[in-house]
Amino acid sequence: MIEQILASGVVLTTPILLAAIGGLVNRQAGIVNIALEGKMLVGAFVAIVISAATGSWLVATLAAALVSMVIGYGFSLTITRLGANMITAGLGLNVLAAGAIGFLMSYAYGSSGTLRLPDVALLPHVFPQSVESVPVVGQLLAHLDPLTILAVLAIAVLPFLLGATRFGLWIRATGNAAPVMLAVGLKPKLLQEASTAFAGFFAGLAGAQLALASIGIFNEGLTAGRGFIALAAFYFGRDRPWQTAAACLLFGLLDAAQIRMQTVGLPPRLIGALPYLMVLVALVVSQMRSLRRTQ
Numbered sequence: 001m002i003e004q005i006l007a008s009g010v011v012l013t014t015p016i017l018l019a020a021i022g023g024l025v026n027r028q029a030g031i032v033n034i035a036l037e038g039k040m041l042v043g044a045f046v047a048i049v050i051s052a053a054t055g056s057w058l059v060a061t062l063a064a065a066l067v068s069m070v071i072g073y074g075f076s077l078t079i080t081r082l083g084a085n086m087i088t089a090g091l092g093l094n095v096l097a098a099g100a101i102g103f104l105m106s107y108a109y110g111s112s113g114t115l116r117l118p119d120v121a122l123l124p125h126v127f128p129q130s131v132e133s134v135p136v137v138g139q140l141l142a143h144l145d146p147l148t149i150l151a152v153l154a155i156a157v158l159p160f161l162l163g164a165t166r167f168g169l170w171i172r173a174t175g176n177a178a179p180v181m182l183a184v185g186l187k188p189k190l191l192q193e194a195s196t197a198f199a200g201f202f203a204g205l206a207g208a209q210l211a212l213a214s215i216g217i218f219n220e221g222l223t224a225g226r227g228f229i230a231l232a233a234f235y236f237g238r239d240r241p242w243q244t245a246a247a248c249l250l251f252g253l254l255d256a257a258q259i260r261m262q263t264v265g266l267p268p269r270l271i272g273a274l275p276y277l278m279v280l281v282a283l284v285v286s287q288m289r290s291l292r293r294t295q
Helices: 002-028 036-054 057-080 086-109 129-133 138-142 146-164 166-176 178-183 188-212 226-236 241-264 268-272 274-294
Strands: none
Touching: 002 036, 002 138, 002 146, 002 166, 002 188, 002 226, 002 241, 036 057, 036 086, 036 188, 036 226, 057 086, 057 188, 129 138, 146 166, 146 188, 146 241, 166 178, 166 188, 178 188, 188 226, 226 241
């Protein structure tokens, strides 16, 4: 059972981690991206539609990422150019995305709630099924998909990009000292817009992974708050990539564990709330520790 929980936990961690990577970079540039949930939902919907139309998981994944990136860029313009409140704009985008997708499902596909399309190409497994025989990590390796590998590589490279490159310095300076950026001739608004487009791209990847990892079906509740969990993860990780990844993995493992626990007879709704409850507890503990340091 431990091997199954580990394998499922990593798969369930991937969409949260992808969204958290984008949100972390966006927050470093000074924008708290509440709209990750809506962009994940858009990515999942686009991935299903394009995968069914083309028979290619790669084309579907790229389409999902690019559409969410464009939406993310448009979202950033309302903040940087029109002066909208980032929290209000983010929540508005989440509502707009859910409503627009519901309308498209009803108008274009005559479907409500759940969209099932034929010939949806799912994400392939990186390793052959024979690796399941490897002790402890066999099931984990057998279920790895390309987007999980990408998420791991991205979180490994991110500390270097943010800490040791000129672009990373500009992103961090934009979030911490925008007037200084203006004084040296750089444009913090452009950097914020670029970081929000980056967050949209990764949120689209997260949505594609949710939709194409195993089931190949779109549901209006598919994201199930994972965009907000990603938001909580990089807050809990204090905008540090590895700590953020650890927080995402914690939620993924808890989510996998609660799925297994539903077979023991406890109320499913109570068990399903466990991962979200643990995230709230972790955030409270993190905030208490932060306040203690400032005293």
